[in-house]
Amino acid sequence: MFESLHSDQPKSPRKRAFFFAVQCRICLTPRTKNAVGEAAWSAHMFDSRRIVKPANDRSLLHLVILPVLFILSTTLTKLSHGLLGLFMGDPHEKAWDVAIVGAGMGGSALAYSLALSGRRVLIIERGAAAIDRGAGGVDMPEGEELIRLGQWPDRIKGTVDGVTSAFLPSLGCGLGGSTLLYAAALERFQRDDFQTPADGEGRAPAWPVPYDDMAPFYRAAEERFQVRGGFDPLQGPGDQLWDPDPLNACDRHFFQSLRHNGMHPYRLHVADTVHPDGGKMNARDAFLEPALETGNVSILTDCIVERIEANGANVTELLCRSKGHEFKVKAGVYALAAGALSTPVLMLNSASPIWPSGVANSSGMVGRNLMFHLSDFIAVWPRRGTRVRSPTKAIGLRDFYSHQGSKLGQIQSTGLTAGRGNVLHFLRGKLERSRPGLFRLVKPFLHIPAMLGSLLFGRATIFASIMEDYPYPENRVVPGGDAPCDIHFHYTVHEELKERIGRFRHLYRAVFARHRMAVLSSGVSLNLGHACGTCRFGDDPKTSVLDKNNRSHDISNLFVVDGSFFPSSGGTNPSLTIAANALRVGLFMASLFAGGEFCAAPIGEPGAAMEPEVQA
Numbered sequence: 001m002f003e004s005l006h007s008d009q010p011k012s013p014r015k016r017a018f019f020f021a022v023q024c025r026i027c028l029t030p031r032t033k034n035a036v037g038e039a040a041w042s043a044h045m046f047d048s049r050r051i052v053k054p055a056n057d058r059s060l061l062h063l064v065i066l067p068v069l070f071i072l073s074t075t076l077t078k079l080s081h082g083l084l085g086l087f088m089g090d091p092h093e094k095a096w097d098v099a100i101v102g103a104g105m106g107g108s109a110l111a112y113s114l115a116l117s118g119r120r121v122l123i124i125e126r127g128a129a130a131i132d133r134g135a136g137g138v139d140m141p142e143g144e145e146l147i148r149l150g151q152w153p154d155r156i157k158g159t160v161d162g163v164t165s166a167f168l169p170s171l172g173c174g175l176g177g178s179t180l181l182y183a184a185a186l187e188r189f190q191r192d193d194f195q196t197p198a199d200g201e202g203r204a205p206a207w208p209v210p211y212d213d214m215a216p217f218y219r220a221a222e223e224r225f226q227v228r229g230g231f232d233p234l235q236g237p238g239d240q241l242w243d244p245d246p247l248n249a250c251d252r253h254f255f256q257s258l259r260h261n262g263m264h265p266y267r268l269h270v271a272d273t274v275h276p277d278g279g280k281m282n283a284r285d286a287f288l289e290p291a292l293e294t295g296n297v298s299i300l301t302d303c304i305v306e307r308i309e310a311n312g313a314n315v316t317e318l319l320c321r322s323k324g325h326e327f328k329v330k331a332g333v334y335a336l337a338a339g340a341l342s343t344p345v346l347m348l349n350s351a352s353p354i355w356p357s358g359v360a361n362s363s364g365m366v367g368r369n370l371m372f373h374l375s376d377f378i379a380v381w382p383r384r385g386t387r388v389r390s391p392t393k394a395i396g397l398r399d400f401y402s403h404q405g406s407k408l409g410q411i412q413s414t415g416l417t418a419g420r421g422n423v424l425h426f427l428r429g430k431l432e433r434s435r436p437g438l439f440r441l442v443k444p445f446l447h448i449p450a451m452l453g454s455l456l457f458g459r460a461t462i463f464a465s466i467m468e469d470y471p472y473p474e475n476r477v478v479p480g481g482d483a484p485c486d487i488h489f490h491y492t493v494h495e496e497l498k499e500r501i502g503r504f505r506h507l508y509r510a511v512f513a514r515h516r517m518a519v520l521s522s523g524v525s526l527n528l529g530h531a532c533g534t535c536r537f538g539d540d541p542k543t544s545v546l547d548k549n550n551r552s553h554d555i556s557n558l559f560v561v562d563g564s565f566f567p568s569s570g571g572t573n574p575s576l577t578i579a580a581n582a583l584r585v586g587l588f589m590a591s592l593f594a595g596g597e598f599c600a601a602p603i604g605e606p607g608a609a610m611e612p613e614v615q616a
Helices: 014-026 060-085 107-116 143-150 191-195 212-225 247-259 282-295 344-350 420-434 434-447 447-457 495-511 573-592
Strands: 096-101 120-124 156-160 163-167 297-300 304-310 315-322 327-334 371-374 377-380 393-399 410-419 463-465 478-479 487-490 517-519 526-532 558-560
Touching: 096 107, 107 120, 107 282, 107 297, 107 573, 120 327, 191 212, 212 282, 212 297, 212 573, 247 393, 282 297, 282 573, 297 526, 304 327, 304 344, 327 573, 344 478, 410 495, 463 495, 495 517
Parallel strands: 096 120, 096 327, 120 297, 156 487, 327 558
Antiparallel strands: 156 163, 304 315, 315 327, 371 526, 377 463, 377 517, 393 410, 410 463, 478 487
């Protein structure tokens, strides 16, 4: 059936069974209307040596071979999982060079960097090994159904200005983390984001790493994601990106109009499209799959890290739970990459007599200085007499990134229209976060205002703003209950934030002059998918959790590589900065291993025996 398969398949029988099952599943998963014809659905999931080609006899393929192989692949997958569990032994007896908690952008990029240096890495991920991109039919999924979709399964609590609500956040859960859900904008922070305090008043400290130190890692991350876009005329020439696709009529109309209004639009920087369903390259594609191909990385999915055990100087082990089984993971170095909400909760939940305020929290800063972005959705109609539709995520502008001595942020096109589905999604999210009691009552009837909204806004293109948030110690995340993954954040809306929101909204009029527009957001719209700052890095151990290399000030073998490390939030998407920084930290960690500061895992203890759902 297959004309070519990977030439260096694993030698172990159980790994060969698992490998073959994975290959079959990639070919047979119905990702598009013609899944077999699109077998090589991602050039970076498996490289060109592994591209699987369909046979010529399509009738025999469809009627006989595919059903048989589907049954065989399912059986082999189950068998391989069973064998993994059978041969696992005691997980705490296995040693790793590095154990990474979380397979999102930061964890995946770090694993990739370390794998290239020859380190043996275990990634522990709460989500599933594979997600169902084509799943549907569940109006408001919950729990395990969300995990199957690659989404965070638990409600989190948020107390904003004293009002508490519980809601499902827009966070990913699985191999790739929130990049499974993101819109794939991969923008660099500006040079002055690194050089000066964000607000000019000392609220946000300067980054301990200058832009020039981060620049080569920005470039490396852009290469991995094959980022397409153009130069921002306000920033001057930069590294060459892949050429973007030509603007369609709708995007061209708005691009030219923005220029006519005196703005400086540019082609937004976005990851390349690699999935047949139009999906953009995510962290799994760019980092995890190439890391796995080195043979140095293994992934443990469906697993929750419940506690970090540490003495006064080092982390000694992770206490984990997977499908009701408790076990320990040991490594020479530990890196937390569970996200800016979950990472500090894990650290705080790991309090002990040695660390009464939470592990590595002598500063008291773990969980504090929580920042989000503030994001408005703006419906903008084409100019009178112009009929255009089908926008894409193609336009960005930073004319008001800084304004009158303080930071505002960026405006981007979203590629969305105000159709019924998008209006319904917006209404659900808004009501669930702000009026949960009302949401439960009106949820069955929201399709009515959604339909009316689509009729009212139907021809409008949706733009979005991303406005910088400032850090305040009282804005923080804490454990939200008895379960290890329970999250509760506290957030106070300060007057300066209200003033900046009002000023930015007033400036929208200048941006979209001569267009009819409507701001769909109201009040303070926190972008919960952009949480950051809760374990910030800095030079002063009294005011920061990490040093400039993302290493704990308190514990020498503990690092944090998700968005927690941000000392300021910037005014654009955080994903590329998280990836670039993780690549930088990976190179630093490799130098510590090479210099003998960290000892490699003992030979013969590579962690080949693992819990079910491990990919190696």
